[in-house]
Amino acid sequence: MPIDDLPIVLDRSSEVPLAVQVADALRDAASTGVLRVGDRLSSTRELAIRLGVSRTVTASAYDQLLAEGWLAGRQGSGTFVTAAPAAGSSAVAPSSAGRPADGPPATSMIDLTVGRPCLHVLDKSAWRRAWRAAADRPPSALPSYQGLLEFRQAVVDHLLRHRGLVVSPEQVVATSGTTSGVAELSALLPERAVVAMEEPGYQRAAGAMRAAGLRVVPVPVDREGVRVDALPAGLAALYCSPAHQFPLGVRLSARRRVELVRRARQESFLVFEDDYDGELRYDVAPLPLLAALGPDVVVHLGTASKLLTPTLGVGWVVAPPELTRRLLAARSRAGTRPAPAGQLVFTAFAELGDLGRHLRRLRKELHERREVVLAACRAAGTPVWGDAAGAHVRVPLPSAEAERAVVAAARDAGVVVPALAEYHAGAPLQFGISVGYAEPSRADLATAVAVVAEAAAGWRGPVGH
Numbered sequence: 001m002p003i004d005d006l007p008i009v010l011d012r013s014s015e016v017p018l019a020v021q022v023a024d025a026l027r028d029a030a031s032t033g034v035l036r037v038g039d040r041l042s043s044t045r046e047l048a049i050r051l052g053v054s055r056t057v058t059a060s061a062y063d064q065l066l067a068e069g070w071l072a073g074r075q076g077s078g079t080f081v082t083a084a085p086a087a088g089s090s091a092v093a094p095s096s097a098g099r100p101a102d103g104p105p106a107t108s109m110i111d112l113t114v115g116r117p118c119l120h121v122l123d124k125s126a127w128r129r130a131w132r133a134a135a136d137r138p139p140s141a142l143p144s145y146q147g148l149l150e151f152r153q154a155v156v157d158h159l160l161r162h163r164g165l166v167v168s169p170e171q172v173v174a175t176s177g178t179t180s181g182v183a184e185l186s187a188l189l190p191e192r193a194v195v196a197m198e199e200p201g202y203q204r205a206a207g208a209m210r211a212a213g214l215r216v217v218p219v220p221v222d223r224e225g226v227r228v229d230a231l232p233a234g235l236a237a238l239y240c241s242p243a244h245q246f247p248l249g250v251r252l253s254a255r256r257r258v259e260l261v262r263r264a265r266q267e268s269f270l271v272f273e274d275d276y277d278g279e280l281r282y283d284v285a286p287l288p289l290l291a292a293l294g295p296d297v298v299v300h301l302g303t304a305s306k307l308l309t310p311t312l313g314v315g316w317v318v319a320p321p322e323l324t325r326r327l328l329a330a331r332s333r334a335g336t337r338p339a340p341a342g343q344l345v346f347t348a349f350a351e352l353g354d355l356g357r358h359l360r361r362l363r364k365e366l367h368e369r370r371e372v373v374l375a376a377c378r379a380a381g382t383p384v385w386g387d388a389a390g391a392h393v394r395v396p397l398p399s400a401e402a403e404r405a406v407v408a409a410a411r412d413a414g415v416v417v418p419a420l421a422e423y424h425a426g427a428p429l430q431f432g433i434s435v436g437y438a439e440p441s442r443a444d445l446a447t448a449v450a451v452v453a454e455a456a457a458g459w460r461g462p463v464g465h
């Protein structure tokens, strides 16, 4: 915030000298992050004029903060904020988003939460290049409800190269990410319609569907993926994650894919195919996308959140034409559309060849990390499932008690790892923990998975599907 906008309010009736009040206000602004390290302050003369005080007052306040180390003066270039906010101040307390509220402080923990991207392999100069290229594009006066054409073309290329799906730019709709895509699509279904959801599954998608007034029914998942034979009649849609089921990690078998599309056609329901990490696969052949098998009934949802970062806010949908038309009409009516900035960055990253390079590096890195996890589990004699794809695996456990004990033992050893219970809407059907291996450093990962594998190894018994 420029210092001209700082709300410095002086109390002229107070016994506290004005110079102290000015210094206090600036110190507060720096310690709460309103002023940031590197921010340039106005000259003492300009500030004195703005506040209606003598220059002696502002000079004395600056002198005080210079002495305390909050500010530094550079010859000829002004006065700058130098001190970072004090550790422990609320404005900079480390975020604990996504962790249990009763968890220990985030800073000391190694986090194996599922669904995080692996930013270690992101080439920072390529990333900056993409942002610069995006900034070079002149702004447009008109909003784009479908998404920028060049972005949709980049998605077309990506889907063709990395997912084997042939579509045209007209079929692609930009989103702010998969979850918001599910929310928008759910709003197009009749209110109170019944939709099926994998159990366990991605509860944010279930939340988005419920928020749209839909009735969400759970469908079990086994080693072949979602149980198509267990789908109830009368569905408006099914949400599933066939490439690497979230959170169990299984891949929907080819047989079930065909059966699912057949039933969707016969019973006229939609299939939401959440392909959140479909680009990541190890030592196994690709399976056909549901969208390739049934473009008339399947809504394919992709995202940059796992490949790059969720902070980009970029995703895409390929849906049957009539649904696409209704989605765009709803956006146009409400005036809502995904922000184009992230689309431009994604496009530039892809067009400059950096997305392809990044994906190659990412696959290699995650493949090696997966080996770290498997080796630790092998050494402890702990079984691992769901390791053929994605960036997380499942360690099966025999009971809820085992699950709680392993999560607690991990936490005591400084490791956050999610229990499968977290991904169930109802009473858990399967027990275990999900181990995300994308986010920590390699060294932390090795330490953390050894802890988890050891803790899980103590629990033997039948482990469900």
Ligand SMILES: Cc1ncc(COP(=O)(O)O)c(C=O)c1O
Pocket (backbone or CB within 6 Å): 114, 115, 176, 177, 178, 179, 180, 202, 241, 246, 274, 276, 302, 303, 304, 305, 310, 314, 315
């Ligand atoms: C199963 C699943 N689908 C989709 C997403 C991506 O969501 P978004 O694109 O909204 O960031 C996530 C992110 O955690 C996820 O776990």
